[in-house]
Amino acid sequence: MSEPEKEVTIYDIAKKLNISAATVSRGLKDHPGINKNTKKKILNAASEMGYRSNSFASSLRKKKSNIIGVIVPRLNSNFMSDVIAGIEKVVNEANYNLFISQSLETMKKEASNAKAMFNNRVDGLLVSLAYDTTNIEHFEAFVNRGIPVIFFDRVHEHQQCPNIFIDNYKAGYNITSHLIEQGCKRIMHIGGNQLRNVYIERYNGYKQALIDHNLRAEAELLIINDLSAAAGAEAARTILKMPEKPDGVFVANDTCAIGCMQVLKKEGIKIPEDIAFAGFNNDPTSCVIEPNLTTIDYKGYEMGEVAARILINHLDNNTDLQQTHSLILRSELVVRESSLKKSTK
Helix, strand or coil: CCCCCCCCCHHHHHHHHCCCHHHHHHHHCCCCCCCHHHHHHHHHHHHHHCCCCCCCCHHHCCCCCCEEEEEECCCCCHHHHHHHHHHHHHHHHCCCEEEEEECCCCHHHHHHHHHHHHHCCCCEEEECCCCCCCCCHHHHHHHHCCCCEEEECCCCCCCCCCEEEECHHHHHHHHHHHHHHCCCCCEEEEECCCCCHHHHHHHHHHHHHHHHCCCCCCHHHEEECCCCHHHHHHHHHHHHHCCCCCCEEEECCHHHHHHHHHHHHHCCCCCCCCCEEECCCCCHHHHCCCCCCEEEECCHHHHHHHHHHHHHHHHHHCCCHHHHCEEEECCEEECCHHHCCHHHC
16 A cells, blocks of 8 residues: 655645745735735645644644544434444544534535544544535545545445445335335335435335336336425325325335325325335334334444444554455344235235
8 A cells, every 4th residue: 555645734835836934824824914816826735735734733743633533414313323322432432532523415514524624633534425425535635644534324435445334225125025015016216316325225226126026117206305304295295296196105214204104194195005105214203103114224323333443443453444345234124004005904
């Protein structure tokens, strides 16, 4: 493996731009006495060269910050709370601290979170990608500097960054097959942004299950939305207008499935008799909605523990990250009343 790059200093920037280090320092601190164009050149060069502002006095500079950064799409999901609890347990035991930030499902915020983590000199980074992230260039500064980055749940292929996830394809296949076994022949899929591995794989599993059971994946039976409760309610209104309604619905998360079920129930649709339902994530609310929701369970806590352990082992024992390139954790189908058409006949 290539040697990690050396830390970039203000002197390196000064040399590149042929100006004094004092000018670079003032430009980086947004000093009012610096010409706008010069300031822009300084900031661009700093960004290109991977400069990190040092908030500590250089005499106190350590090689290690003992801080692990975590970037998640949002903190208000039960799954993410479980993941962070798992990460925290491992990280605390190893005497590291956590910096946690949320991208609020946008690539723009994710990139600014990454920059803040980089400037705060985290020793390593654990990331679950935002809904609309199209590339991962904003993590290249870490890779170039030899700072380990591990993706979990919503992952992205990168030679030097391990991925930890569940077999979403298999889970999507199993849950769709279950609906077919219950007698469903016209199954709708409500999925998320197909950029994300989790949603494209769940959809591919659904599609393959239909093909293997000689059923067609029809265009009108696919809805792609942001998987919020409001989007679920909107999907229900679409279903209600359909001349030929689906007899089964597989939704890529529980929140959206429940939002959809509530509106349909209000309009007199019987679940599962008229339309069987299945979600994904085993959110606690899946046991609150009536009927209880069939779903896929996978352990966020375990995913957090595994991700943190791989990272800490690499930092403390210098284990090779490339050895654990992809780690697939288990998941299971949890069958509840929302999909059991057969027992209602």
